[in-house]
Amino acid sequence: MRFQKKCVYLHAPNNKKGYFAMEVKRHRTSLKDLAQELGVSIATVSRALRNSPEIGLEMQNKVKDLAKKLNYRPNPFARSLRHEAPKIIGVVVPNLVTHFYSAVLDAIEDEASRAGYSVLSANSHEDCQIEAKAIDNFISMHVEGIIACLAQDTTDYSHFEEIADMGIPLVFFGRTCLSDKFSSVTANGDEAAQMATNHLIETGSKRIAFIGGPNHLDMVRRRKHGYLEALREHRIPIDREMVACGKIDYQVALDAAKRLLSREDRPDAILAFNDIITFAAFTAIKEMGLKIPDDVALIGFTDDLHAAYVTPQMSAIEDQSYKMGTTACRLLLRSIKGDKKIYKEIVPQKLVIRQTSAKK
Numbered sequence: 055m056r057f058q059k060k061c062v063y064l065h066a067p068n069n070k071k072g073y074f075a076m077e078v079k080r081h082r083t084s085l086k087d088l089a090q091e092l093g094v095s096i097a098t099v100s101r102a103l104r105n106s107p108e109i110g111l112e113m114q115n116k117v118k119d120l121a122k123k124l125n126y127r128p129n130p131f132a133r134s135l136r137h138e139a140p141k142i143i144g145v146v147v148p149n150l151v152t153h154f155y156s157a158v159l160d161a162i163e164d165e166a167s168r169a170g171y172s173v174l175s176a177n178s179h180e181d182c183q184i185e186a187k188a189i190d191n192f193i194s195m196h197v198e199g200i201i202a203c204l205a206q207d208t209t210d211y212s213h214f215e216e217i218a219d220m221g222i223p224l225v226f227f228g229r230t231c232l233s234d235k236f237s238s239v240t241a242n243g244d245e246a247a248q249m250a251t252n253h254l255i256e257t258g259s260k261r262i263a264f265i266g267g268p269n270h271l272d273m274v275r276r277r278k279h280g281y282l283e284a285l286r287e288h289r290i291p292i293d294r295e296m297v298a299c300g301k302i303d304y305q306v307a308l309d310a311a312k313r314l315l316s317r318e319d320r321p322d323a324i325l326a327f328n329d330i331i332t333f334a335a336f337t338a339i340k341e342m343g344l345k346i347p348d349d350v351a352l353i354g355f356t357d358d359l360h361a362a363y364v365t366p367q368m369s370a371i372e373d374q375s376y377k378m379g380t381t382a383c384r385l386l387l388r389s390i391k392g393d394k395k396i397y398k399e400i401v402p403q404k405l406v407i408r409q410t411s412a413k414k
Contacts, residue, residue, distance in 0.1 A: 065186035083126040091120055097220040132142040141171045146185055146202040150177040153357040153373050161379025169387055178205040186213040199386045206268050206302050227382040229273045237397040238259045239382045245402040246371045247280030250325055250353045257286050258413035259323035259351050263314050265307055265335055281325055284372035296321055307331040311338035329356035343357035344412040366409035374401050
């Protein structure tokens with residue numbers, strides 16, 4: 055057990071003079087603490103404590119001596135999970151309240167249950183630090199494997215590098231990284247975006263804007279690429295002012311849409327990156343007194359449930375989210391069973407034409 059020291063100024067009840075007291079906070083020693091102290095990887099420490107023949111006797115003794123000195127104790131909850139309770143898969147999603155991620159999680163839970171696994175889910179709230187903490191918790195709990203979709207601000211992948219170094223099976227879905235190390239399940243966002251943009255052009259739109267998320271996300275890059283390819287295909291000049299890529303946030307997207315629509319050369323159509331941005335654009339068009347689709351046509355990457363129940367009904371690029379979750383879980387189960395191959399699965403999206411895209 056390690057201790058963190060903190061000085062706190064206290065007052066004696068019957069004494070005008072104060073005194074300093076030392077407040078001692080206990081911090082449970084982790085595998086990471088042992089690894090950092092010895093300058094080795096967490097995987098090395100874990101194997102040494104398990105008497106793995108991969109680790110030399112000298113290093114095993116060093117690790118065990120330090121573990122005893124720092125009063126390291128394995129998490130009993132994690133041990134019970136490994137030996138008594140059902141086998142566990144950890145899942146990290148960026149925004150659990152959206153239909154897409156909840157549908158993916160439903161599929162993962164169904165597929166895992168059929169294989170005798172239980173699922174623990176964590177919501178990163180689009181925050182890299184929360185995401186990294188969730189991954190660290192899953193490591194401590196000795197989950198059998200992890201399925202993850204990156205938070206939008208994740209640009210440091212060290213917590214996933216650590217997973218690779220430890221040999222813990224992991225599969226990405228939707229937003230991915232480290233493609234040389236992990237399997238992934240993605241959508242054909244580039245093809246779908248190109249198809250949607252082509253539809254907008256062919257039904258009368260001439261000045262099409264794209265509102266997306268952070269440019270470092272592979273999902274954003276794919277969808278923006280498809281949009282640009284459609285413009286090139288129809289020999290429409292690319293206007294960078296018509297591309298607004300920022301934070302995936304309703305208010306940010308609403309402001310971006312209003313800025314575009316306030317221009318003298320405003321767009322007459324918008325392709326929106328996901329459901330949050332789609333409905334922000336939908337609201338902006340309505341609040342500015344413009345008609346959909348006559349003044350501004352709109353297609354968004356969103357789900358069938360919400361798209362069908364707004365007025366006018368939304369033309370949408372729909373994810374097969376349940377299929378994506380099922381595929382990701384199946385790939386993870388393969389990896390858990392020892393399959394070392396890195397898979398790149400693509401789940402096609404569907405363009406569903408309703409009322410918001412074709413001009414009269």
